[in-house]
Structure formats: structure tokens, C-alpha cells
Amino acid sequence: MTEHDLVVRNGTLVIPGIGRVAADVGILGDRIVTLGTSLSGKEVYDATGKVVLPGIFDPHVHIGNELSFEEEAESETRAAILGGVTTIGIFIRSLEDSYFQHLPAFRAAMDERAYVDSIFHPQIFTDQQIDEMPAYTRDYGIRSYKFYMSGMPGIVKSVGDDVLLRGFRQVASIGADVIACVHCETGALVARAREELQKNRPQGTLADWEDAHPADAEALAIRTAAYLAKIAGVHLYVVHVSSKQGIAAVKLARADGTALTAETITPFLGISSDDANGFLAKMVPPVRTPEHRAALWAAVRDGTLDTVGTDNTSRRRASKNPQGGLHGARPGHPSLGTHLPVLLHHGRLHDIPLERLVDMATRKPAQTYGLYPRKGTIAPGSDADLVIVDLDLEKVVEPSALRGMSDFSPFEGRLLRGWPVATIKGGRIVARDGDIVAPPSGRYLTRTAP
Ligand SMILES: [Zn+2]
Missing domain, CATH: 3.20.20.140 (Metal-dependent hydrolases)
Structure with missing residues (x-):
């Protein structure tokens, strides 16, 4: 059995074109390699009660x-x-x-x-x-x-x-x-x-x-x-x-x-x-x-x-x-x-x-834009970019919590329901509970003819 680097466990996946699937996501390096149940990994994110979306x-x-x-x-x-x-x-x-x-x-x-x-x-x-x-x-x-x-x-x-x-x-x-x-x-x-x-x-x-x-x-x-x-x-x-x-x-x-x-x-x-x-x-x-x-x-x-x-x-x-x-x-x-x-x-x-x-x-x-299925889905072989969302989490939009360069938001003061609780980018948890927990790892992507 594969020992994954990271497993997102017990979440409800929302896979475009397929729908909701109760499954774990197994990640090796920067890729998704397994969708299944009871997956094991060096690091585990417990997504019980949450939905897991493609990034x-x-x-x-x-x-x-x-x-x-x-x-x-x-x-x-x-x-x-x-x-x-x-x-x-x-x-x-x-x-x-x-x-x-x-x-x-x-x-x-x-x-x-x-x-x-x-x-x-x-x-x-x-x-x-x-x-x-x-x-x-x-x-x-x-x-x-x-x-x-x-x-x-x-x-x-x-x-x-x-x-x-x-x-x-x-x-x-x-x-x-x-x-x-x-x-x-x-x-x-x-x-x-x-x-x-x-x-x-x-x-x-x-x-x-x-x-x-x-x-x-x-x-x-x-x-x-x-x-x-x-x-x-x-x-x-x-x-x-x-x-x-x-x-x-x-x-x-x-x-x-x-x-x-x-x-x-x-x-x-x-x-x-x-x-x-x-x-x-x-x-x-x-x-x-x-x-x-x-x-x-x-x-x-x-x-x-x-x-x-x-x-x-x-x-x-x-x-x-x-x-x-x-x-x-x-x-x-x-x-x-x-x-x-x-x-x-x-x-x-x-x-x-x-x-x-x-x-x-x-x-x-x-x-x-020619990046599917590398991006835009949750599937073996796709980039391990995921967002874990608490659909019931309510927060008032507060500009400083958004952590961009702006000191205002057109939505400031607005109560919104449904917020991400973690973002996984390239196989690593980069954002968690409103904080950045890993350094930047973004890349410019060249595209090729299909
Ligand atoms: Zn524009």
C-alpha cells in the first residue's frame, strides 16, 4: 500500500462532472495519486464534515x-x-x-x-x-x-x-x-x-x-x-x-x-x-x-x-x-x-x-485555458491543488484578515457563510485557518497545443 506524503481524510469531494464523493485523497509529491478509503500518509488532514474542492x-x-x-x-x-x-x-x-x-x-x-x-x-x-x-x-x-x-x-x-x-x-x-x-x-x-x-x-x-x-x-x-x-x-x-x-x-x-x-x-x-x-x-x-x-x-x-x-x-x-x-x-x-x-x-x-x-x-x-485535467479536478495524476471548505463557517469580511495589500474590500462588513479552512497547493498545506503556513511555491505555467 502506498505511503502518501499527505492524505486528506474523511472529506466530501466535489468533483466537477462527477459530483460528490466520500473519499480520502492521497498525495505523493505535488500530485494526487489515489482516491480511496482509509488511506495512510506521513501527514493527515482531517476533513470530517468539510467539502474538498479542486483548487x-x-x-x-x-x-x-x-x-x-x-x-x-x-x-x-x-x-x-x-x-x-x-x-x-x-x-x-x-x-x-x-x-x-x-x-x-x-x-x-x-x-x-x-x-x-x-x-x-x-x-x-x-x-x-x-x-x-x-x-x-x-x-x-x-x-x-x-x-x-x-x-x-x-x-x-x-x-x-x-x-x-x-x-x-x-x-x-x-x-x-x-x-x-x-x-x-x-x-x-x-x-x-x-x-x-x-x-x-x-x-x-x-x-x-x-x-x-x-x-x-x-x-x-x-x-x-x-x-x-x-x-x-x-x-x-x-x-x-x-x-x-x-x-x-x-x-x-x-x-x-x-x-x-x-x-x-x-x-x-x-x-x-x-x-x-x-x-x-x-x-x-x-x-x-x-x-x-x-x-x-x-x-x-x-x-x-x-x-x-x-x-x-x-x-x-x-x-x-x-x-x-x-x-x-x-x-x-x-x-x-x-x-x-x-x-x-x-x-x-x-x-x-x-x-x-x-x-x-x-x-x-x-x-x-488548456490546463485540464492537470487543474480543475480531483483525480489521480492531477496537481495536488485542493481547497477544504467549511460550508457553515460564517465570518464578517475584515480587510486586514484577507492579507493582500489593500486596506479595504468592497465586501467589508459583510457576513458571508462558507469559507476555506485550508488550501493545499502542489501537495503542501499552504494556508490553514486563515494563516499562511508555508512559503510561496507558485509557478508560471507554459501551455502547449492539445
Ligand atoms: Zn479585468
Whole structure:
């Protein structure tokens, strides 16, 4: 009988595509090797009364918007691993330069300082970057690229439909599995709406921010991107779907035969625009009315939405500047540490089966980004990345306990039910009862054609 290095004993496994299984998990080195009963190991974690999930895969993360990439590679992945997240997809950014100038440093940071494994989705802005995509894929195993149809003043540029089509064709030429991720909002509609809001409503509430980013601008952009993706023959991944109209546009595009994967994020599932935390929840696209939020939950239930991420963009309260109000508060907030509890808490309130939530947060992103079954399941041969969850544990969100660089959370003060009690990454218990108990062991993951 195998003597395992680590055994997770007596838990209820939630295995995407299979369901709940009462079994022990036997780990040797950094891999799962056995599922069974009465397994023995040098170290045993007793998961009696808990559920054991595959490590959470957050496909939508921004790192280094406030501190350096290197610093946030450590601080924000520390918050991630405490929250049960073991793999992240990072939207790396270079507005002008070739990514060859930045990839070595980004990769080194994730290899040397991160608590979680990572993949990169470079944000594409220039013709040179489009020309170099096949080389990024060859040298760094990158198989997903990101395009912004609507930028953010001072942060990100918008790209026009010409760049989008040229970029899509390049993505498709690299391989059928390579993904075009798109921030879908029609830039001109957003720019006009934002200008008018500034003029007509210099002061306002979080709810007013939605007027700067009309839901119809999202829906129109999804239809445009889907049309271009179809003629380019590329797999389209719509990031952070936020609205009822956006959901309808996703359905139309699929009915029209577009290969499309749709993502939403836990801030949209957990926060409405009437939230008491106000501008702490300001982001782009915006959190919307309860009606939109209900439409997102319906799309979680009926399978229209495939994956769930965070759009984590950590800031400190001083630079977030919530007192700056409707136009002065900056978009973005930390959401890695609350990702899983928000999903579990609100998923339960909306009566969504746990299996469905776990699938969206683990297997679906792993499949989409070419890492399944290494990630996204609990099976012999898979990486030993697991999160052990107490579904009944209730905690009030306290920013300092999340252990990222931020001193606020858009969920602060909120009582959430369902928290991780331990996270195993690469066969080692790294987080336990809210504390980090092992050094970082994350790696940048290169991907290969299937
Ligand atoms: Zn984002």
C-alpha cells in the first residue's frame, strides 16, 4: 500500500462532472495519486464534515496596478491562496512596448514570489504586438490574448474593430485552442455616456456610475466581437459579462454559431449598485441594479455563463479615493480573498447547486485555458491543488484578515457563510485557518497545443 506524503481524510469531494464523493485523497509529491478509503500518509488532514474542492482557478486577475508587479505577485497571491484560489490568469499590460521587454520579469516574479500558479493573457494594443503573438506563444506558452473594445482613461487604450479583426485572425492562425479574450463595451458609446454624466451629474452615488457604462454598450460590443470572431474563426471569451442585455447578446451569438465562452465575476454576483459600501465597489464595467444581478444568477443557473473570476485590481483606500465621489473615486478593488466565500454564500441564497458553482470556478476555466485535467479536478495524476471548505463557517469580511495589500474590500462588513479552512497547493498545506503556513511555491505555467 502506498505511503502518501499527505492524505486528506474523511472529506466530501466535489468533483466537477462527477459530483460528490466520500473519499480520502492521497498525495505523493505535488500530485494526487489515489482516491480511496482509509488511506495512510506521513501527514493527515482531517476533513470530517468539510467539502474538498479542486483548487479555485480565477481566470481574470490584474496584478501590479498599484504597487509593482513583483510586490503584488506576492501580496495578492497571498490573499488568493488564503481564499482557496490556487491558479490565476493574469492580464499583463504593455501599452506600447513589445512584450519581449516585459515577459522575462513578469515570469520571474510569478516563479519566485507567487503563492499560486499562473498563466498570462497579454493585452494587445499595437500592430507589432499582433505580429509577435506567434513568438509569444512559442517562447512563453501563451495561448490566450486580450483585447479592449473600450479602454479606461489614463489606464488602458481602446482598440478599433480593425485591430480586433486583425488580432482575431492572428490568434486563429496560431491554433484552434488559442483564445481571444475581449472586454466588450463599445468605446464610443461609453466615452459619450461618461462625458454626459460628468456634465449633468458632477456628484452622485454608485448607482449613477452605471450610466457611464450603459448595458447596451456591452451588448452591442458582444455582438460586434462575436461577428468578427465568427469570420476570423476564433474562439471568443467574453470577460466580465455584467448585464441582462449582455446575457441576451451571448445567447444570440451562440445561436448564430459563434464559439463563445462567457465569464462573469463575483463582484457582479455579490454586489448591487445600491450597496452600502458605495464607491468602494466602483469598477469598470460597473456593478449594476438588482435586476441585472438577478439576470446573471439566472445565467449561472441555466448554463449561459461558463466561468467565474474576479477582475481583481487591488488598490489602497487612499488611492481608491472613495470620498472623491462619482467621478473622483478610482475603479478597481481587491476581490481574490473573497472570491470563493462570495460565490458560496450567494450561490446558496440563489439555490444554485454547489456542483455547478464549483464547475464554473475550477473545471471550466481549466478547460478553456488548456490546463485540464492537470487543474480543475480531483483525480489521480492531477496537481495536488485542493481547497477544504467549511460550508457553515460564517465570518464578517475584515480587510486586514484577507492579507493582500489593500486596506479595504468592497465586501467589508459583510457576513458571508462558507469559507476555506485550508488550501493545499502542489501537495503542501499552504494556508490553514486563515494563516499562511508555508512559503510561496507558485509557478508560471507554459501551455502547449492539445
Ligand atoms: Zn479585468
